[in-house]
Amino acid sequence: MRLAQHMAVASDRVRATAIEATEFPDLSRSYRVMAVPKIVINDRVEFEGALPESEFLSAVLRAASAEA
Amino acid sequence: MALLNDQDQAAVRKEFEKLAGPVKLVVFSQELSESAELCRQNEELIREVAALAPDATVEVLNLAIDRDRAAAYGIDRVPATVVEGARDYGIRFLGIPSGYEFSNLIDSMIVASSGEPGLSAETRASLAELGSDIDIKVFSTPT
Numbered sequence: 261m262r263l264a265q266h267m268a269v270a271s272d273r274v275r276a277t278a279i280e281a282t283e284f285p286d287l288s289r290s291y292r293v294m295a296v297p298k299i300v301i302n303d304r305v306e307f308e309g310a311l312p313e314s315e316f317l318s319a320v321l322r323a324a325s326a327e328a
Numbered sequence: 329m330a331l332l333n334d335q336d337q338a339a340v341r342k343e344f345e346k347l348a349g350p351v352k353l354v355v356f357s358q359e360l361s362e363s364a365e366l367c368r369q370n371e372e373l374i375r376e377v378a379a380l381a382p383d384a385t386v387e388v389l390n391l392a393i394d395r396d397r398a399a400a401y402g403i404d405r406v407p408a409t410v411v412e413g414a415r416d417y418g419i420r421f422l423g424i425p426s427g428y429e430f431s432n433l434i435d436s437m438i439v440a441s442s443g444e445p446g447l448s449a450e451t452r453a454s455l456a457e458l459g460s461d462i463d464i465k466v467f468s469t470p471t
Contacts (some may be wrong), residue, residue: 261429261432261433261436261466261468262435263376263447264464265376265411265417265419265432265436265439266439266445266446266447267420267437267445267447267451267455267462267464268419268464269413269417269418269419269439269440269443269444269445270445270447270451270455270456271455271458271462272458272464273418273458273460273461274418274455274461275418275419275420275461275462275463276418276419276464276466277354277399277401277420277421277463277464277465277466278420278421278422278423278425278429278432278468279420279422279423279465279466279467279468280421280422280423280429280468280469281467281468281469282423282470283341283363283366283407283422283423283424284405284422284423284470287405287422287467288467291415291445291465291467293467295469296467296469297428297466297467297468298400298466298467298468299407299464299465299466300464300465300467301463301464301465302461302462302463303440303463305374310459311452312336313447313448314355314448314450314451316454317407317450317451317454320455320458320462320464321454323462324458324459324462325462327459327460327461
C-alpha cells in the first residue's frame with residue numbers, strides 16, 4: 261500500500277484504497293483475492309505481492325494506456 | 329481499554345515526529361448496520377492515533393446520513409477512513425487499518441502532511457503525465 265498511497269499524493273489522477281480483505285468478503289470474491297497483498301489497478305491490471313517501484317509504476321502505466 | 333498499548337503509542341509518537349503539517353482523518357461509520365461493531369472499533373483506533381499527532385483532526389460521518397460527502401469521497405462501504413493533508417490526495421482505507429495496514433496508515437498520514445511523496449524523480453515524472461484516472465486497490469489482511 262505504501263507505493264500506492266505515495267503515488268496518490270504525487271498525482272491528482274491516482275486514488276489508492278487499502279481494503280481489509282476479511283472484512284469485505286464480497287469485494288475479495290469479486291476481485292478473486294487468493295493471496296495478499298493483491299493489487300488491482302482500474303479493475304484490469306492486477307498482481308500479487310510487493311513489487312519494486314519501477315515495476316509498480318509499469319503496472320500503473322499499463323492500466324493507464326488501456327484507458328486511452 | 330485502549331487499543332494501542334504504551335509501546336505502540338511510543339512508536340507512533342516517534343514516527344509522528346516526521347509530520348510536516350496538519351492531517352485530517354475523515355471516518356465513515358454506520359450504526360444499525362452489520363458493520364456497526366467494526367465501525368466502532370475503527371473510530372476508536374483512528375481517534376487514538378490522531379491523539380498521538382500534534383495536529384490531527386478526526387471527523388466522523390455516517391454513510392447513511394452524510395450521503396453527499398460519502399459520494400464526493402467515493403465511499404460506499406464502512407468502516408472507511410479518508411486520510412487528508414492540505415487537501416484530499418485520494419488515500420482511503422476500507423476496514424480497520426490494523427496489523428500490516430496500521431503502519432501504512434501512519435505512513436499515509438506522514439506523506440499527506442507534507443504532500444511530498446517518497447518516490448523517485450522518474451516515477452513522479454511519469455505520474456505527472458497520466459492522461460486518465462487511476463484507481464489502485466490494495467487488498468491485505470490483518471496478519
